[in-house]
Every structure is written in C-alpha cells, then in structure tokens.
Amino acid sequence: MERDIYEEDHEAFRDVVKDFMKRYVSEDKRKQWEADGQVDRATMLAAGEAGIIGLSVPEEFGGAGMLQDYRYRAIVLEEVIGAGHGSLAGALGIQDDLAVPYIAHMGTQEQKEKWLPGMATGEILGALAMTEPGAGSDLRGIKTTAKKVDGGYIVNGAKTFISSGKTADIVVTFVKTGEGNRPDAFSLLILEDGMEGFDHGKTLEKMGFHGWDTAELSFTDVFVPDANLIGGKEGLGFIQLMMNLPLERLSIGVAAAAAGEAAFNWTRDYVISREAFGERIADFQNTRFQLADMATTVDVMWAYIDRAMLLYKDAKLSAEEAAKVKFWATDREAELLDVGVQLHGGYGYITEYPIARAYLDARVHRIYGGTNEIMRDLVARQIVGKR
Template sequence: MERRLFTEDHDAYREIVREFVVREVAPKLERWDRERLIDRATWESAGKQGLIGLGVPEEYGGGGQPDYRYQVVVMEEFARVGAASLISSFSLQDDIVVPYVKDLGTEEQKRRWLPGMASGQLIGAIAMTEPGAGSDLQGVRTTARRDGGDWVIDGQKTFITSGVNADLVIVVARTDPAAGSRGFSLIVVETGTPGFTRGRKLDKVGLHAQDTAELFFDNVRVPVSNLLGTEGRGFTHLMERLPLERLSIATSALAGAEAVFAGTRRYCFERKAFGRSIGDFQHTRFQLAEMATELDVTRAYHDAAVFALNEGTLSAVDAAKAKWWATETQKRVVDRCVQLHGGYGYMIEYPVARAFVDSRIQTIYGGTTEIMKEIIGRDLARAEAGRP
C-alpha cells in the first residue's frame, strides 16, 4: 500500500545524522533546557556534517541538494531523542530563512549571507508576528521609510524564534501604509545595527532550549541594499513560501508523534499492572490501534505532500491541510500516550512528558489550526462559486 519515501541514499544519510545525534545532541538536551539556549558550537558542528544548509547551492558553500526528503530524515532522527527545540531551530534556518535569501536575494546578498548560514556560523530569523497582530499579517505596524540611501525601521516584534541567537533578521515592515497588502516589504537587519535591540528571552511552556525573543527597532538604519526581494511585494513573498514552512511543521509533528508512540508502545508491553502488561488489556490495545492507524494515514498524506513539494506542485491549500491535520494528530497522540504512562507520564524526566509540553505550540505557530481551516474553506467556497 505504501510508496516508499526514502531511497538508499537517504538511508545512508540517516546513519550520518544518527551518529551526530548520539555525539552532539542527546548528551546536551538537559543542559540546553536549563540554559534555555542551543550553543552555537552545535550549529557549526551541524554545518560541518551537512545537517544544515543542504538546500544552499554549492557555489555558496551549501549541499546543493533541493530534495526535501533529506530534511525529513534530519527531523525524524532528532525526534527520536526528543530534540524538538533543535528541530524547530534548524528547520527555521533551512526551511524558512535560507529559501528567502536563496530565492529573493541579489547576488551580493547571497554571497554575503548564504555561506555563513550553510556553515552554521550565521543564524537567521524572520520577524513577522507583533503584539496584537498574531496570525493577521495585515495588522503589522512596524514601518520602514526611505531616507536617502537607507531604510529607517521602527516597531516591535514578538515570539521570534532564534531571536536571541540570530545574526540576521528578515523584518516584515510596512513601506507604504496607504497601499494595503501591496505596502509590505522584507528588509534584513543584522546584529549590532544601532537601534536594534532584543527584549526578553521569552519563558515558554515548552521548547525550552529554543530561544524565542522580543525584538525592538528604534530608528534602525540599514542600507537600501538590505531590501530582500521587491519593494511592496513582501506579502506576496511570504505567501509564496508558506507551503514549505507549513509542510516543515507537519513533518516535525509527524516525526514527534511517531517517536512518542513508539516509546509508548514499548512501555505498554513492559509495564505490569494486575499481573500482566498493560498492553494486554483490550482498552490499551484499542488505544494503540487507533493511534497506529491515525499515524499511518497521516504518514500517507505527508509523504504525498513531500513528493509534491519536490516536484514543485505543493499548493498552499494542500500544505495547510498537512499542517493542521498533522499537528492536531500529534496533539491527540501525545495526550493519549501521557495517559497510558499513568503518573510517570507527568514526570518531566520521561520523554512523553517533554513531548507533551513541546508539542502544544504546533497547532499555533506557522498559522493556527483555525487559520489553516479558513484557507481550505475559502478555497472550497471559491471552487463552488466557479461551478457552472
């Protein structure tokens, strides 16, 4: 029934990733959580091993490999040890920031930023969300005005992933307040620029090792050459790249859910209660059967979406379907796995407990489940309106 997602080349790459996880990830998870930060040495080590920058063309120091299945391998292997924060941080770099620079950047911009991003020496972020705006990009108030050869940026952003570590931030700003959706532009602000400051490292429910911050822009001057893409087409640029971002979140959700389910299944047949393993009780078997089925069905849709992405045919609507379904499935699966662990499921030392707090954000960021359903619903309404 299944169409195998991976080839022998992907399997060989998986061994490289798995060795990296044993050496560089698993031993550091607790320290990262305590420090609320992933050390930069790990980023650079990942760059040397080819775990980031895969999609960066070889001429800019990257792997020159556009096949998204390699990214899936990385997320699956990180998920096996519960490294959700690392998944989020690395996928932001590779699935969001790098494509913006690669696809929209000038030759000078690409040569300035892509080599460092491929090596892990430059960490990127994208600043969209603002206090009070949330998923409503039309509500962005941060402004950028031309002043001679500079853009002058004023405003505030929040919930910015990699906001503490970031060396460069792609800022969504209004460059023409009177132009509506045609008045947004993307402008890169680099660390150390006067007037650019970072606020609190936000204390989140989960994903503790992933640095998330408030960013402030007070009369920040950057050269006109830091405009990314076309002035006034920022909103379009965002919409064009959201399918990859949302598939990335779907991938991390599925990988995380499958990892937690695998651990829970083993636990159920090792844990004894009333003289037998809890997996021998019908209710437990039914729970496991339901989760296995949901994950298999989700995997089928996800893998089809990955093939579509590689072929350049993944639509925004199909990506929205993958995002909301996979993340809601993850939420349901993890919650039931906690229940099957009993009291141990509430102990943070158990992977299922960490997964419980780490996974809760998945249905929120990258566009909430409600926003995903609205995208799908609008498409259905348009199709119905166009029927003869």
C-alpha cells in the same frame, strides 16, 4: 506500513544524522540547553560541519543544494524528534525552513554571496520576524515601519514570539514600506545583529521547547541599507511570505508526524515494560486498542505527508494543500501525544520522559505557522470563496 519515498541517498544521509546525534547530542546537553534557553553555538556549528543544517543552500554557496527535496529535512526531523530533542529540531528548522529560503530563493546575488555560505556552516543563524504584539494572524495589521532614506531605510517598531530571535545573527523582518494594507505596502528587510537601535529584547518563557529561544525584538531608528532589502525590490514582502508559507507549513506537518510516530514508539515500549495487576500494561484490552489506533494514525499521517513532500519536490504543493497538511497533521499529533501520555500514567507527566516534553512542545504546532483556524479558513476559501 512501510514507507517508500526514501532512496539510497536519503538513507545514507540518515546515517549522517544518526552519527551527528551520537557524537554531539546527549541528555546532559539537552538539560544545558533547557537551562540556557537555547541550543549552544558549538552544536549548531557541528551541525554545519556534519552537513545537516542549511540543506537548501545551493551548492555554489557551500550548501547541499536540496532546495526542493524536503525528504532530507524530514530525515533530520525524524531522527532528532524521534530521539526526544524537539528543541534542537526547532533550532535547525528555523534556519532551514524560515530563514535560508528567503535568501536562497528570493535574495539578490549579493545577498546570497554575503549570507548563504555562513548559513550553511552554522556560523550565521537566521530568524523570521513577522508577528507583532498587535498583529499575528492578521499580518497586514503590522505597525513596524521602514521609511525610505538616502541609501536605505529607517526601521521603527517591535516584533514578538520570534523563534531563535535571541540567537539569530540576521533576522528577515516583515515591515511596512508603503501606506495602507495593500499587499504591495510591505517588504522584507534583513536586520543584522549589532545594528544600532536593534534590540533582541527579552526571551519569553514558554510551555515547551525550553531549549530553543523565542524572543521579543525592538527597533528604534535602525538604519538598514538598501542592500538588505530581500530581492532588491520594494513592495514584494507580502508575496515573498506567501511564497514560502507552504514550505513552513509542510515542515510543521512533517515535525508533527515525526512527533506522532515517536509518541507511538515511546508508548509501545513503555506499555510492554510496565506491569500492573500482574500483567503488562500492553495486555489490557484498552491499551491494545489504543496502540492499534495509534499505529494506524501514524501510517495514515505518513502516507499523506509523504505525498505532500513529493508534491513539494515537484513544485506542486499549493498553499491550500499545505494548509490542510498543517492543521490535519498537528491535530493528529495532539491526539497521539495525549493518548501516549495517558498510557504512561504518572510518568507521562514528568518531563524527564520524552513523551511529556513532546506533549508540551507540540501545543504550539497548532498555533504558529498560521493557527489551525486560519488554516481551515484558507482551505474553506478555496471551497466556497469569501465575500
């Protein structure tokens, strides 16, 4: 089904992304990123040069100023994931969907001036650290503390599963600045690479996304100046997270749709080219029915997600709607990739093939950004409340 949400400017931007992919991304590079466990800095800088990173950085700070129009980010995801480069898509996404928004939407003028220009060029890479070894879904159970001292805070604690945690220059970090677990007991502090006592820890070995780092972080008596408190006011951290989570969840939904569509494309091409019993795999009735189902699911996914992107653009995408998008799209993505792998036969299990990598990458889409169970609970709260 033809999609109609993109305008001329968006399609011109798609050409820019395609050109970037042609010039800077290759199978050799992908293998290198996977061996290194991270996308190299030169490629991130090239993304900055091409203007496909830091899209939501306002123009006055050197960015593209696309704070609310997620369609540009969707084009990046479609092109990068569609070309089989999930790790690169992830690395770009952390910067744009998880790090930049906290500074661009909620930072002080001083914070914007200090970090946004470098985030638009790729010279400064960011990460978001909420999860801890003992607290993931239950974020108010975190133990990392930030104790007020003269001129700043002393931070102690540890975070885990932090995407781009190894490569990040700055980490937006969720900390406890108050007692108990009331929403106003939490704040967001920017921790900078090189601060004494801030250790990037070890890189975790994952099932998928091998070319994109996920790390443990630890903080031992790290002094963080007042100037690094997001928004300049203590006790806003929990609300600030809630403000950006719809974007994070929309972005996972878009990535899921892009991967679902890619699964369909790769599978269609494969079953047309492969033969068994003297026929194309595409000629077996089972394959034909599966392809018809896949194509229809992809159409429905985009129709739903396109609508969500337009709602987001108009600042109307609620937390519950974003949660629905996240769990529904990632569940469909999993089904599409599973069928795709099956129709590739043994080749579907070989990571040389993009379908196998995308299958492994996709598994975490149902876990991070809030698990799909937590997403369903959020939606159910709106339907029946919670005692």
